[in-house]
Amino acid sequence: MAFTQAKGRILTDEVLDEELRDCFQELSNVAVGRAADLLARLLNNFVIMPIPVVNLLERSELSMALSSVQDAQSVSAVCQGFTGSKIAGEALLIFNDASFTDMAELTHFKGEITEQIELELLMDIANILIGACLKGLAEQIDVSFSQGQPYLLGQHINIDELLNKNGASWKRLLTIELPYRLEGRAVNCDLLLLFTEDSLNVLRDKVSYLLE
Amino acid sequence: MSLPLLIVDDSSFARKQVIRALPKEWEVEVSQAGNGEEAIALIEQGKGEVVLLDLTMPVMDGFAVLEEIRAKDLPAIVIVISGDIQPEAEARVMKLGAVAFIKKPLEPAVLSQVLRDFGIYSG
Numbered sequence: 001m002a003f004t005q006a007k008g009r010i011l012t013d014e015v016l017d018e019e020l021r022d023c024f025q026e027l028s029n030v031a032v033g034r035a036a037d038l039l040a041r042l043l044n045n046f047v048i049m050p051i052p053v054v055n056l057l058e059r060s061e062l063s064m065a066l067s068s069v070q071d072a073q074s075v076s077a078v079c080q081g082f083t084g085s086k087i088a089g090e091a092l093l094i095f096n097d098a099s100f101t102d103m104a105e106l107t108h109f110k111g112e113i114t115e116q117i118e119l120e121l122l123m124d125i126a127n128i129l130i131g132a133c134l135k136g137l138a139e140q141i142d143v144s145f146s147q148g149q150p151y152l153l154g155q156h157i158n159i160d161e162l163l164n165k166n167g168a169s170w171k172r173l174l175t176i177e178l179p180y181r182l183e184g185r186a187v188n189c190d191l192l193l194l195f196t197e198d199s200l201n202v203l204r205d206k207v208s209y210l211l212e
Numbered sequence: 213m214s215l216p217l218l219i220v221d222d223s224s225f226a227r228k229q230v231i232r233a234l235p236k237e238w239e240v241e242v243s244q245a246g247n248g249e250e251a252i253a254l255i256e257q258g259k260g261e262v263v264l265l266d267l268t269m270p271v272m273d274g275f276a277v278l279e280e281i282r283a284k285d286l287p288a289i290v291i292v293i294s295g296d297i298q299p300e301a302e303a304r305v306m307k308l309g310a311v312a313f314i315k316k317p318l319e320p321a322v323l324s325q326v327l328r329d330f331g332i333y334s335g
Contacts, residue, residue: 019225026223029268030316033295040298049268049296051222140317211225 016056016174016200023207024176028052031136032178032191035129039180042128043106048181050191055175056200062163065175066190072096076118077162078126080150082134085143086202089174089195091134093126096188097156103187115155126150129191133178137193141206172197214241215332218260220251220277221293222269226316230264230293233320235327237335248272252280255288262332265310267294267301278308291326293318 029052036047057065077094095103103121104113111117127150134145153165174195181187195203217240221227227244234240243259245251249272254260267274274292281288292305295316302313312326327333 022223023225026226026229029223029226030295033268033297033316037297037299040300046300047298049301051268051270210229 016054019211020204020207021054023211024054024174024203025052027137027140027207028054028133028176028178028193030140031133032180034136035132035191036180038128038132039125042124043103043182045106045185046183048183050178050180053175053177053179055177056197057173057175059171059173062173062175062194063159065177065192066094066159072098072188073158074098074156075159075162076122076155076157077153078122078150079153080126080130081148082145083148084138084145085206087143087145087195087199089193089199091126091130092153092190092192092194093122093129094159094162094190094192095122095125099187099189102182102185106182106185106187118155119152122152123150125189129180133191133193141203143206170194170196174200174203214239216241216243216259216261218243218245218251218254218263218288220245220248220263220269220274221266222246223266226266229318230323233318233323235320235324235333235335238327238333248274248277248280251277252284252286255281255286256284260288263288263290265290265292267292267296267305275304275308278305278310282309289330289332291330293323 032050036049040047055065074097075094076097077092080091082089100113100118138145154162176193178191180189219227219230219242231242243254245254247269265274265277278290290310291312292310293314293316297315305313311330314322314326
């Protein structure tokens with residue numbers, strides 16, 4: 001809840017009680033751990049584990065859920081839908097464009113960092129982080145998700161443009177924000193998992209036995 | 213006398229899972245902390261002879277707790293239970309003095325075995 005306080009306002013959430021929020025946060029924690037492990041192996045760089053931030057937000061409040069990249073002048077992002085077991089959502093991976101220099105270095109890319117190279121880096125990281133995260137989450141609640149093709153939301157745009165481009169028009173969303181950091185590197189990226197409001201009810205049922 | 217056992221995790225759900233995973237016959241006096249600072253305070257009060265420690269926490273994370281325990285030479289046996297499964301994370305906590313590293317999600321059998329291995333629980 002840190003970012004809501006930092007923003008000087010408290011979000012009203014009628015549906016997401018503290019026990020459920022805490023449960024989603026912990027399930028996410030385990031899932032992002034697996035994703036972080038894969039990323040660390042790929043880049044040979046220690047990943048500072050994000051503390052998942054779970055919220056139920058109005059669509060208009062979504063930019064507030066992007067605490068780690070919201071000050072970035074320019075970002076690039078990919079989006080990937082997922083669905084399964086009556087749960088549906090989208091995963092957004094958002095990179096601060098300032099991250100690409102270090103990202104290229106970590107992947108031993110030498111040469112000019114063109115938009116095409118940035119896109120490849122973005123897609124590679126998205127495939128790893130989104131896939132591992134969703135799988136980790138799904139396994140713990142005994143469901144399986146199928147993922148759509150990842151697609152580019154935009155390159156070198158600002159956060160507001162980005163969020164306008166994101167096609168989903170759900171009114172309220174369950175959001176899980178995972179701000180990844182690479183130790184000793186200027187890499188800022190946010191993985192944002194968005195679930196439809198209907199999914200929340202399914203998720204609540206799925207975790208109910210864990211909360212007994 | 214029961215053994216003072218401290219469970220440290222920012223998630224109360226995770227702390228509950230750890231408590232459920234404790235060996236049934238084990239006589240312990242359980243205390244809980246939601247972050248590293250609370251944990252250090254409780255260890256200093258003698259509430260944490262054995263500490264089951266999460267790593268990823270706000271305010272003060274598990275790595276910092278281990279550093280503090282070492283710096284203050286506090287008498288605590290620390291077992292890390294973490295979702296951060298990077299080999300480097302395990303290497304770092306072992307170097308900082310943890311006796312064992314257990315991956316989340318926690319399996320009760322694994323916890324019992326680790327406790328037996330270190331002679332903390334003999335059931």
